[in-house]
Amino acid sequence: MPNKIIMKTPIAELDGDEMTRILWGLIKEMLILPRVDLKTEYFDLGIENREATGDQVTHDAAQAIARLGVGVKCATITSNTARQREYKLSKLHPSPNATIRAALDGTVFRRPINVSRIRPTVSTWKEPIVIGRHAYGDIYRGAEMIIPGPGTVELVYRDLQGREERRMVADMKEPGIVMGIHNLDDSIRNFARACFLYALDEKLPIWFAAKDTISQTYDGRFKDLFEEVYQQEFKERCDEAGLSYYYTLIDDAVARVMKHQGGFLWACKNYDGDVMSDMIASAAGSLAMMTSVLVSPQGVFEYEAAHGTVQQHYYRWQKGEKTSTNPVALIFAWTGALAKRGELDGTPDLVAFARTLRDASLSTIEEGNMTGDLANLSNPRPEKVLNSWEFLEKVKEKL
Numbered sequence: 001m002p003n004k005i006i007m008k009t010p011i012a013e014l015d016g017d018e019m020t021r022i023l024w025g026l027i028k029e030m031l032i033l034p035r036v037d038l039k040t041e042y043f044d045l046g047i048e049n050r051e052a053t054g055d056q057v058t059h060d061a062a063q064a065i066a067r068l069g070v071g072v073k074c075a076t077i078t079s080n081t082a083r084q085r086e087y088k089l090s091k092l093h094p095s096p097n098a099t100i101r102a103a104l105d106g107t108v109f110r111r112p113i114n115v116s117r118i119r120p121t122v123s124t125w126k127e128p129i130v131i132g133r134h135a136y137g138d139i140y141r142g143a144e145m146i147i148p149g150p151g152t153v154e155l156v157y158r159d160l161q162g163r164e165e166r167r168m169v170a171d172m173k174e175p176g177i178v179m180g181i182h183n184l185d186d187s188i189r190n191f192a193r194a195c196f197l198y199a200l201d202e203k204l205p206i207w208f209a210a211k212d213t214i215s216q217t218y219d220g221r222f223k224d225l226f227e228e229v230y231q232q233e234f235k236e237r238c239d240e241a242g243l244s245y246y247y248t249l250i251d252d253a254v255a256r257v258m259k260h261q262g263g264f265l266w267a268c269k270n271y272d273g274d275v276m277s278d279m280i281a282s283a284a285g286s287l288a289m290m291t292s293v294l295v296s297p298q299g300v301f302e303y304e305a306a307h308g309t310v311q312q313h314y315y316r317w318q319k320g321e322k323t324s325t326n327p328v329a330l331i332f333a334w335t336g337a338l339a340k341r342g343e344l345d346g347t348p349d350l351v352a353f354a355r356t357l358r359d360a361s362l363s364t365i366e367e368g369n370m371t372g373d374l375a376n377l378s379n380p381r382p383e384k385v386l387n388s389w390e391f392l393e394k395v396k397e398k399l
């Protein structure tokens with residue numbers, strides 16, 4: 001066995017729950033540790049340890065990601081009352097992803113992993129379409145009201161000195177509904193920054209779409225701030241990398257996406273991103289073939305799989321079954337983090353290892369070795385459905 005690949009700086013490693021925790025250990029043991037002198041700062045975000053530490057471990061982990069610049073995270077249980085009973089929790093802990101997102105002020109990017117045996121529902125898509133979703137404000141922080149009968153509805157802004165500015169929303173002649181929404185300039189700028197950083201990193205052109213013909217002030221502000229960040233901070237770097245920035249109306253963007261070959265970043269406002277990321281994920285194949293990365297405006301990267309802890313598979317594993325759970329998105333979380341670490345540290349061997357492992361996973365599937373979720377979508381269908389252990393063994397051989 002040749003010498004192991006050296007890492008200069010550690011990455012923050014956030015372990016998680018249930019079936020993904022089992023796969024996490026297997027991926028490290030079978031694919032990474034034999035080749036890499038792995039350096040991580042390890043945080044156990046499993047539900048028992050979050051309970052034992054009063055969730056302090058999640059905050060410590062978020063700080064470590066910010067300090068080290070790179071993190072990799074396993075899926076974790078978000079507690080609800082059923083989980084509280086199951087794990088005898090003293091209280092409901094906040095979602096770890098929400099805690100980390102808040103600490104890093106990040107934007108989430110979701111990218112499907114394409115393999116030729118699984119054809120997207122949209123026949124023109126050849127390259128992945130990546131969604132960058134703004135995760136603050138709009139209808140997710142709205143105030144809503146039922147209007148019971150005739151009367152006027154106004155927007156009122158009162159500054160700290162008590163001066164007021166008003167806009168008429170509607171002179172209602174009959175019962176109806178009203179909603180007030182907001183966003184913040186800095187949040188929009190940080191969203192734009194995260195999108196341009198991600199696009200430069202992944203060498204993707206950038207689209208941003210809103211509805212500024214109708215919402216001239218609100219969506220117009222989004223359009224203007226995106227343009228400002230592009231012109232002042234990123235245009236030169238994008239030009240050098242040969243990447244274009246393109247603004248269009250959201251309905252025009254949707255029409256173009258359906259005829260496009262893909263291979264771009266689609267920056268979406270909060271609601272558009274919610275809807276469009278499910279559309280892309282479903283049309284691209286499987287949740288188990290979707291990667292997710294949180295990028296902060298300071299250029300901190302946290303990699304994970306888009307799926308959850310695959311709870312039902314875990315219960316079957318506990319009864320002794322070797323489940324056919326797809327580890328590909330978790331492998332991609334590791335390869336994304338290791339490649340980024342290598343890039344930042346200037347250690348090309350680590351980058352090369354990460355790319356080789358990523359490619360080995362893909363060619364394993366291309367050659368017809370896959371787990372059950374993919375076997376059902378694959379054309380041609382594989383002769384045999386592999387369990388997770390068999391699949392990882394095939395990837396290891398390929399590697």
Ligand code: NAP
Binds near residue numbers: 076304312324325327
């Ligand atoms: P899930 O774990 O994503 O699983 C939903 C279903 O999708 C599974 O039952 C399975 O379908 C299929 N699936 C997902 N990943 C798969 C994989 N790698 N291989 C094969 N099939 C896969 O979602 P959930 O059951 O709604 O949530 C379970 C737990 O995960 C919850 O406690 C939730 O809080 C947590 N969660 C965490 C994150 C995160 O940490 N980022 C995200 C989402 C959910 P079949 O059963 O049909 O095989």
Ligand code: MG
Binds near residue numbers: 274275278
């Ligand atoms: Mg949604």
